[in-house]
Ligand SMILES: C[C@@H](O)C(=O)SC[C@H](NC(=O)CC[C@H](N)C(=O)O)C(=O)NCC(=O)O
């Protein structure tokens with residue numbers, strides 16, 4: 001077994017696709033409308049689904065926002081250098097909500113970016 005995807009409900013699909021592709025460097029892997037269910041799915045990720053876990057963006061037609069809630073944590077993205085990644089993401093218009101530095105109660109260097117719906121995306125340095 002393997003993790004295939006994490007699903008996020010989004011209020012504006014094009015806005016989210018732009019964030020995950022133009023700011024986070026992912027690819028739009030596929031997009032499909034489901035008219036009978038009045039929703040659209042878009043899958044984004046750093047590689048094809050056969051070999052990579054991806055993010056499934058779900059847009060329910062006419063629903064423009066959601067409560068992120070206190071239970072949701074984050075999606076984590078591996079980067080070569082967290083500090084450099086934050087600079088690059090800021091330069092591309094991304095919102096860093098937690099600057100790079102050692103994690104709470106630990107030493108792993110992390111940072112958090114906020115996606116357009118308020119979902120945190122964690123940046124973690126590649127394991128040495
Ligand atoms: C290792 C890396 O993948 C993490 O996600 S650790 C991030 C760290 N998590 C916690 O502190 C968990 C306990 C916390 N009370 C919670 O429920 O979130 C984290 O979120 N650190 C925040 C920070 O600013 O370091």
Ligand code: NI
Nearest residue numbers: 074075076122
């Ligand atoms: Ni994490």
